[in-house]
Amino acid sequence: MSRTTDPPPLSAKDKNSFAYLTIKDRLPVILSKIADSVYRLKGKIKEEYGEEGTEDLKSFAGCISKLRNEVQTNKPVVPIKDGRSDVVVWNDHLEEIIKCTGSPPKWFESPWLYVECYMYRRVQEAAELCKTLKDFDVFREQKEKSFFDSQQAILVLMEHLHNVVEEFKSGKQLDLKHLFENFLKVSLWGNKCDLSISAGQDFAQTTSPLDQLHQFEPKILVDNTDAVFTCLQNVKVTKGHQACVDIILDNAGFELMTDLCFAEFLVSFGLASKICFHVKAIPWFVSDVTPYDFSWMINQLCASNSVYMSKFASKWQQYIEDKTWQVVVDDFWTLSFPFNEMESRCPNLHARLAQSDFIFLKGDLNYRKLVGDLAWLFTTPFPESLRGFQPAPLCALRTSKSDTITGLKDGQASQVKAQDDKWMVNGNWAVISFSDKMS
Template sequence: MMAIPAALSAKYKDSFAYKTVKDRMPVIVAKVADSVFRAQSTIKESHGEKGSEDLKTIAGCVSKLRNEMMTNKVLIPIEDSRSDTKTWNAYLTEVTTQEGQAPAWFTSPWLYVECYMYRRIQEAVEKCSCLTQYDVFRAEKEMALSGSQEAVHTLVKFLFSLVKEIEGGKESNTRELFDQFMQVCLWGNKCDLSISAGMENAQVSCPLAQVDTLREYVLINDLDLVWNQLQKTGPVRVDIILDNAGFEIITDLCLAEFLLTAKLASSIHFHCKAFSWFVSDVTKDDFDHTLSFLMSSNSMAMDFVCKRWKEHLQNSTWKIHTHDFWTLPFPYCEMEKRSNDLYMELAQSGLLIFKGDLNYRKLVADINWPASTPFVTSLQGFGPGPLVSLRALKADVVTGLREGQADEMQTRDSQWMINGNWAVMSFADKH
């Protein structure tokens, strides 16, 4: 990782609204405890007494975690046998050495602390005897998906008609459609259960009908650069670093299908989280559940795309990846050093699409950069390939704005950096 500029390092720990953070974190942990309590009868029926005891283990762990948060205790080592445990604990030692004291809940860099909270929740699951694959956020994610059915149907029906037209030889404006699908994929990110502290958050309308209206809320629109990148070499491998389950992953799948059908991409590689993360982030199980959910719909369009997507997976036109690095606390400028295998895998891509707020924060190292700092500068050397970040703003860090634009936005909407109403589509290619 490149050294944080001196002018920024002093702001590093103060770059986010900690009161909001303090309010939200215990709520998320409390909801985990509540969901575990409500699952008792179902789990006992399916897993017997061992399952019931496992739920008690999870409840006890998250209760302890909540107490540590509320009293601002120091962070403690992870105590399970996951493949990433040594990395987490080595980094805790590293941070303690750098800071001269052990990090604590509300006095340490937020990117690290927030990631640590979700890893501690997973630790509770890892300590179970038979529920080691249990997803404490599954109910919220399933509710978000089922509550988005109307929007899902609208988007899939549009895709179905478009694919039929393109493959039938009907002429279409590929460039205009590319912009439209990218913007739908962008605004699907408004559904984020970690921001709403796990409260119900479904997509009640499809962004397709809103793209033109929403365009003025995109503060940085680098789609011309993304389009030009895809035109350079013909169809290329495209990687999508996923964010949320629910409606958002539907927009990702539809974008992927459009890129293939329009011959802008030769293959799509999806990158999921290794375990349940930030409430609504996509795991491999969420990916599979989404396809199962779509296949259960009584719709010609749904049936068509699901069969098509299953074929993509079977013939490896679509590939699904998981990697521990996505659920570690490190900014992406440290990926090449800490997870070189993942960095080299991404380097095979012709375009990397990073979805959502957390991915953006990790791209720019969660530093309080001046908003006019060039996006490529804030990446601090990260760049296994050309990349674009599609992100609705939900945390107060952003780069790549023109001089004075941040001040203009502050006058227009004092909550513009955190309310999810404004967005960026930022492109960078260091090569």
């Protein structure tokens, strides 16, 4: 893959993303997993929806089989045909690509970001075309299992959060910066638990995330934690109020728990007064958080016999009721556009984020969209790779699962590759990348 300091605009002919063999191998595996999940759910669907549900499930499975064949045989991309609000955007974009290139994009000859997003949108189309299964999330069982499999790690994390919050309330002198760093990095490494990178196979956190921080420290290739902390602290000085923070979420399960604990820390320790969580409108990249997933998580914590889980769940429910926390949805997060097109494609969302004091973006897909999924020189400054997307100061918390990255030092990539040939794609290496609107 060639590298350039001046990447071209993302287009249907852009091959600066994953090699198409990655698509050829990976996407059919995910679609096969979906087909297997559908087969296992036959009895449950029939019990809940009757014969109509059974017929819908057959229709859904047929759509997935057709889609898998299209991927494997490198068919042209076709328009979306359901009734969701985003259909016009998807199909207009397809027309833009055809006008630009002269032909419809094909699976192995198009930007990986576009076709991967398109695949998940087609999975949703299969549900939308059913009468009874429009809200069907074929990934739900996997997401919920990942939460239950991570119970011990969650309990350890929440007990630690409870203890430091109580110590702070009692007036004990604590190292705020050190605590901030810990909770930020727990949230960062929570991103390792990504079901899409494992094609939906089990991926749970089974050990204490706090005990692993020291072990993971050398794996952070870009660490702008100090700048992030300073920026958040300065909001009160420069604006006279605590920060209003937006968090663009990634995965459900354990990662969502780390994000909620980080948000609680920000509020309890006076670094933020309001948190806005941005979730996906539809099931997305196997394990991404939907509104249902967010509510389900809180409800599970409420029902827990752990005093720490139930206590924080009640507190977080109150946060949602009094608007300290908000959960919002926008179709833009489940489109294929890089974020530097947000202002023109979705001006309302961009204007909303411009009112934020700080934005955290979680995970690999958000990072890819930040930098356009382009083959930047590794040493390109992160703010430069944003290509003008800077509605507010922002920080990307990402474990690397795709081959694009910026902000590294000279020679750093070669050194890491000598240790780990798969360093860009296996989720074992991470960045905490910061860009300040004012810089």
